[in-house]
Amino acid sequence: xxxxxxxxxxxxxxxxxxxxxxxxxxxxxxxxxxxxxxxxxxxxxxxxxxxxxxxxxxxxxxxxxxxxxxxxxxxxxxxxxxxxxxxxxxxxxxxxxxxxxxxxxxxxxxxxxxxxxxxxxxxxxxxxxxxxxxxxxxxxxxxxxxxxxxxxxxxxxxxxxxxxxxxxxxxxxxxxxxxxxxxxxxxxxxxxxxxxxxxxxxx
Amino acid sequence: xxxxxxxxxxxxxxxxxxxxxxxxxxxxxxxxxxxxxxxxxxxxxxxxxxxxxxxxxxxxxxxxxxxxxxxxxxxxxxxxxxxxxxxxxxxxxxxxxxxxxxxxx
Numbered sequence: 001x002x003x004x005x006x007x008x009x010x011x012x013x014x015x016x017x018x019x020x021x022x023x024x025x026x027x028x029x030x031x032x033x034x035x036x037x038x039x040x041x042x043x044x045x046x047x048x049x050x051x052x053x054x055x056x057x058x059x060x061x062x063x064x065x066x067x068x069x070x071x072x073x074x075x076x077x078x079x080x081x082x083x084x085x086x087x088x089x090x091x092x093x094x095x096x097x098x099x100x101x102x103x104x105x106x107x108x109x110x111x112x113x114x115x116x117x118x119x120x121x122x123x124x125x126x127x128x129x130x131x132x133x134x135x136x137x138x139x140x141x142x143x144x145x146x147x148x149x150x151x152x153x154x155x156x157x158x159x160x161x162x163x164x165x166x167x168x169x170x171x172x173x174x175x176x177x178x179x180x181x182x183x184x185x186x187x188x189x190x191x192x193x194x195x196x197x198x199x200x201x202x203x
Numbered sequence: 204x205x206x207x208x209x210x211x212x213x214x215x216x217x218x219x220x221x222x223x224x225x226x227x228x229x230x231x232x233x234x235x236x237x238x239x240x241x242x243x244x245x246x247x248x249x250x251x252x253x254x255x256x257x258x259x260x261x262x263x264x265x266x267x268x269x270x271x272x273x274x275x276x277x278x279x280x281x282x283x284x285x286x287x288x289x290x291x292x293x294x295x296x297x298x299x300x301x302x303x304x305x306x307x308x
Contacts, residue, residue: 002206004208004209005206005207005208005209007208008207008208008213009207009208012207012217015217015221016217016220016221016224019220019221019224019225019228019244020224022224022225022228022237022240022241022244023224023225023227023228023231023232023237023240023241023244024228025237028234028236028237028240031236031237031240032240035240035243035244038221038244038247039247042247042250042251045214045217045251045254046251046254048208049214049254049255049257049258050258051254051257051267051270053267053271054250054254054267054270054271054274057271057274058250058274061274061275061277061278062243062247062274062277065278066243066277066278066281069281069282069285070236070239070240070281070285073236073285073288073289074236076289077292077298080292080296080297080298093231094231096231097227097228097230097231098227100223100226100227100230101223101224101227104219104223104226105219105220105223108216108219108220108223109216112212112215112216118210118211118212119210119211119212119259120209120210120211121209121210121211121255121258121259121261122258122259122260122261123261124258124261125261125262128258128261128264129264129267133264133267134264134267134268134271136264137263137264137265137267137268138268138271142268142272145268145272149272149275149276152275152276152279153275153278153279155279156278156279156280156282156283157282159283159286160282160283160285160286161286163283163286163287163289163290164285164286164289164290166290166293
């Protein structure tokens with residue numbers, strides 16, 4: 001068993017454990033940490049597959065941006081993002097989810113074992129997965145797709161700002177805040193907390 | 204018999220397991236944030252599979268390119284999705300999909 005196989009086993013366990021934590025954690029912050037574990041595991045598998053450029057991109061975009069965005073939103077929502085005391089269907093749906101998972105896993109294992117023969121990974125070129133090799137494809141045959149992705153990202157950023165800000169009318173209806181102290185006194189619809197932000201040193 | 208991680212089948216099995224976990228999480232959980240995270244799990248498993256298939260035909264970088272574009276699209280999707288979640292939270296003061304019933308009646 002070489003170091004590469006060991007890397008595969010460790011990263012697979014990290015991926016599966018993180019995925020299970022993501023979907024089963026009651027506190028979404030724990031779910032975000034599980035997602036982070038899965039992302040690190042997948043980055044390690046990319047490394048095993050000799051895709052160094054994608055490893056870097058995976059860590060920068062997912063671990064650096066996506067998970068941080070999730071954590072920002074979770075912190076913004078505060079305790080409201082947690083599960084309320086629910087009744088009824090939760091246990092049944094959880095059991096249904098488990099049954100679905102077992103059935104699909106068994107189907108996958110059976111269909112994989114029945115197809116016969118294994119397909120070993122090919123021997124990669126010396127520059128497989130490096131920035132040079134990916135760049136030759138990205139700025140060669142895939143240049144049009146690349147430009148489309150830039151347009152998509154611009155549209156997504158503008159759309160996210162537009163959706164998150166809400167309508168202009170609802171913004172102008174709010175009373176204008178005057179002082180920075182008023183501005184940072186707490187959320188617009190305050191939860192019953194003992195004291196707001198900015199009043200810690202007041203007493 | 205190749206060792207673990209040297210055949211494309213091992214990656215196929217792992218990716219299908221992660222995809223199934225993500226799919227079940229999306230169907231079962233009612234927290235919108237957890238559902239978005241489950242979508243991320245599914246996208247990640249497909250990325251892994253694309254890169255693994257790229258290694259079966261290592262003379263081209265097509266699988267890596269597809270994975271790169273999927274990562275970009277996933278980033279855009281998360282930005283818009285979280286903006287919608289914030290907007291929904293401002294409307295309903297909750298992030299649970301059970302409460303999203305404006306079109307019901």
